[in-house]
Amino acid sequence: MSYRSRLNPPASEITPEAVFLHRRALLMAAGAAAAASLAPARAQGIAPMPLPAKPSPLSVVEKATPENLVTSYCNFYEFGTDKDDPPRLAPKRLVTRPWTVRVEGEVRKPRTFDIDELLKLAAMEERVYRLRCVEAWSAVVPWIGYPLAELIRQVEPTGNAKFVEFTTLADKSQMPGLSYPVIDWPYTEGLRMDEAMHPLTLLTFGMYGKTLPAQNGAPLRVVVPWKYGFKSAKSIVRIRFVDKQPATAWQKSNPREYGFYSNVYPARDHPRWSQKTERRLGEDIFSRRRPTLPFNGYGEQVAALYAGMDLMSLY
């Protein structure tokens, strides 16, 4: 696909007008309900806007999952535990402007970045990645962003920076799911420094040619394609560099079932279900599960990171 055609996505990838207008209607309702002065601030974060990017050679050559499925089948527990809670609630509740990200910890130049600053920090690339959820379903998503390493270089980590911790927004006024103690809020995730610096690890601002929809982690998230989806923290407000392996949300809630690394690894089953196969979103009811690939098919690029580690026990 050429650069031009990426900039002009096919009609199928464009938000249907009805959906767009619906969002507008929700927005107007939200604006009317909230103080009038809040309405313009909300406006900027809600409807995804075009986000030009150049195609990346790191993209997989697979058919992208239809956009409407990726935006309607979401795990974003801050908005509720059902897959259709986030698409229903996040677009009208999540305020994505103004938005800042605090980058701190073991770095020489700790800073608070504004979202507009981050959008301009490096050239946007479109990366078509496989996404494998720990629940044994998968998708192919054209993300837009740049390597997390670009941001990391800006803040100059010290020699003590061994791990990175991501924190998701936790604001009860915007996120009804926080009222339920499903997780020890805020949601936190983490990567080892070499994982965070890996060229595949994407600081992500958009998908399907546009900025991220609220339910998919607007305004910015991380995408780590060789790990189960929950490692890819959404709506990030803080990135902290630390010297010890940070506790992560799912690991804290259920250490027997979730580990720190959480690499896609079919040989190691989740205690509650097999990880050997997966179901691709959008396929009809008579299509079979497909085999799950080690490191979600990114083994060639990332297996070296784990050389000598026993991934059956370090899951």
Added chain:
Amino acid sequence: MQGGVGTIGRAGVPALLAPRTLSLVRAAVFALALVPFSLLAWRTFHGHLGANPVEAILRFLGTWTLVLLLATLTITPLRRLTGWAWLMRLRRMLGLFAFFYASLHVVAWVWLDHWFDWRAMADDVVKRPYLTFGFLAFVLMMPLAATSTQAMMRRLGRNWQRLHRLVYVIAVLGVLHFVFHKLAKNDLAQPLIYAAVLAVLLGARVLEAWRRRQRTVPAPRRG
């Protein structure tokens, strides 16, 4: 409390219905119990099952199995509460519908979800508690469905009731199946609703048994 013809239950509804009325009520309940199935068929045919249609089918059928199972268990306490003896004439039908949805649930799992990969399925049933519970519940439902006819009731006599008390075990296993399925994600709000309803329905039976005992033992021992 089981009244004869002409006895009036609560809310002015007779304890027994005229054969014609009863047929109408039974036909209505039959049609009602088929509504979820028709809805699922329609959604499947029109592709309205969302991003993960197989998961949607499995969950839909699982939910309705539980609902009908609990509806079946509601009949007896409701009859006691209202005096509507005719309710008993709906119990078998509801139980068989629970089995109908459970069978479709299992067929969807075996066929659509696993494509007859018996080894993967056996592996899952042994290793995953939620599947062990679900599998056991379904296996236990089979003899109850098979002995649901009048002829079998007569043939088994007193043993029929003993056998059919398995429904309590089945309901508990069914709810556990749901609880353990959701446990991985700390998401117990829905399964706990089913557990609460089941607790009330089983509690009503315990209460009734206790009351009966009080009646048969007039002088309770002291000290």
